[in-house]
Amino acid sequence: MNRDTGISTVSAFLRWVDLARRPYLPAIAVTLLLFMLNGFLQPKTLRPVSIVADISTYLPMILLAVGQTYVVLASDIDLSVGSIISLVNVVTVSVMAALGGSLGAIIAGIFVGIAVGIVCGAFNGFCVAVLRFQPIVSTFASGIVFAGIALWILPAAGLAAPDAYWETYGENVAGIPFVLWILAAMGIAVAVIAQLVFARSLLAVGGNIQSAYQSGLPVARLRVRAYILCGLFSALSALCLTGDTASGDPLLGAKMTLGSVAAVVLGGTALSGGRGNPLGSIFGAVILGLIGSVVFFAGVPFEYQNLVQGLIVLAALAGGVTVARR
């Protein structure tokens, strides 16, 4: 009897660890491993203060990777997310500055920024799903346009965000750091979206677009919605990044696009679509950050840090893909 329950517990656990249904589990395991390795190399990183600081550093990439996931699940890709970040950042900061930096101005800036992200996403979705452009080329081109508009609005970095904005971002609210509130809100949003018919339909589109279409799914509308969601999350990412840098910079997001794709793959989501989970991408983004931290604390000589980091990321990407394929 006792032995039977033991066996059934083990088999229940093994069923739960089924990677086909939970492709994000290895990412969580790797995150924990890197986190402990980091703590072993530099015990100070285990302090709550450091963890909160890490989270606030990783948060923009986490949000961006989650947004990218929805697009990738439908077997598309968005190479314009970095430019959307730059554009939202300069628009938000400019609006806040133009309206005088009061509380009302800050709220207006946030809403205009989010609206810009949604419009950019809708534009990408229109190009890819309605005009049937190839996603890679189309979002690369739209990214150039978004980056150009960002440069138009703010030609050089330096316009300061209102103090109240970035101070709130770095402060505690109700005794808990503000970034943790954002993280929790994002977690709830991701969980809610996962329960929607939308999420399942998206997987169907990514798995086999032809059969999804033939079974009557509104394929184009779903892909547009995925891009809109990606634009929204990119905007939120930009707002967090702005809280961190406290200023407007037209080149802010330029280097983040490919990182978001890497984070999605690290999280066990298949780039070919139809398989994966935004939860994995959250950990994928954290893994990217932790790898840099581990390489730094491991005392790798300065000039070799990028190389070692690149090799580990490549190995992790290969591992993530292998997991996604099972």
Next chain:
Amino acid sequence: MAGESSKESIVRASSQFDPGALLRRPMVIPCLLIVILMILGETASPGFASPGQIIKLLTLAALMGIVAAGQNLVILGGREGIDLSVGAIISFGAVIAGNIMQGANSMVAPAILGAAGAGLGIGILNGIGVTILRIPPLVMTLGMMGVVQGALVAMTRGIPSGNAAPVLADFITQPVLAGIPGILFVWIGVGFFMAWLLSRTAFGYRIYAIGTNQRAARLTGVSVWRMRIGLFGLSGFFAGLTSVFVLGYTGNSFIGVGDQYMLPSIIAVVLGGTPLSGGQGSYTGTMAGAFLLVILQSILITLQMEEFGRQIVFGVTLLVLMLFYGRQHRLRV
């Protein structure tokens, strides 16, 4: 038989009267656009379409075109083939070539061998990752890009070094024969090589075969994985070769000198009529695509537009161009 051929001739006859079909031919649109942009440039700034200026544009297009040759091969091979590491390989190769050369004319040949060899090696590693480890090309080459950039920092300690030999710089920028710089002869050579490879060799036919239907190709006895490693190897090789010419063009290397070639090399292939899904297209189209890209960028500079305006017009133009070709099939029940 007779019925079939008459049907064919009807199809052919009707296509002659269909302007849409003419526009759908891969080479027609880029060439048409090149002419239009040339006229536009000449109107906006007299001298834009002068022979000397065209040769300058062709020199830039040659640099883009030679990288795009490798990119073209990888994309033709299908299965989401793409090479994001070419930019990093160019930066890497330029430093290798510059350090071998150190401004000495006698070391140009070893420098070319070193840079192209390094590119070939990196490309083969990409190919192994894509085939044996079955990593999607986008992911593999993205990861490789990070590794190569890291290796570059490790090698240079963040300070770029090495410079081009005078003879190499002259070969790229000065006329060698009939007012034409040597780089253009290299590009023409690459063009002939690619045409020969794609339409005269078994290897070339097999590229189209695996790009159209990998399974069918494998069943007819094509060693798909060996083919694909070869394609990525060639892409790395062409990027390595380009790095030497880029070094000759700029005189000395700087960190990230190759970044500007990564995504544009893909755009040149697409503008040239090769869809990213692979299996169809030609390098001649890609050459036109590379030239088109360079003219477009150059016109925007000639118009003395500010940086933001250039970017916006460039991006919008790419999007408008995509209305004409490179679109995916409509879903049908």
